[in-house]
Amino acid sequence: MGLPPGEKKFSKRDAGWDNTPYLEVASDIFANNFIKYGLLDSNVIFAKGFFNDNETMPPLAEKIMSLSIMRLDQFNSESTVDVLYHLYDKLSIGGYVIMNDWFGFPSKTSCEDFFAVDGIKPESIPIDDISAYCGKRLKTSKFNTGVMSSLVLLHGLRCLKCR
Secondary structure (H helix, E strand, O other): OOOOOOOOOOOOOOOOHHHOHHHOOOHHHHHHHHHHOOOOOOOEEEEEOOOOOOOOHHHHHHHOOOEEEEEEEOOOHHHHHHHHHHHHHHEEEEEEEEEOOOOOOHHHHHHHHHHHHOOOOOOOEEOOOOOEEEEOOOOOOOOOOOOOOEEEEEOOEEEEEOO
């Protein structure tokens, strides 16, 4: 599965990423990497679908009580906003958001805009030339229960590690 179709209403640079077959990752390859690195256990849930799919994201968000890590591997604004809208409040205090496509991608602006709405400005720490992460320091929702889980979102294939 590749990237969802982007709409120019969010960012002029969102459109066209769905026509990039080199970014597609087969679900069996994705799952096999979890086995290869010893990450697959009974707490891992794979949920296939696009970030902006209303039949996938809201029900998925309802199942999650709390997250310790959100790794977002997406390029466009719409996908970034959808994930943050549904799941950021479930990120535990002290948890981390890892943005794979931070520098030079529309997702950075969307993240900054999302945080600005809540009046927070987390420090982004560079990982490499395109990636960065930030820690959650402020409690923003009743969903922060302290239960540690992790979430990986990769090009339309979501993998959740929940307790």
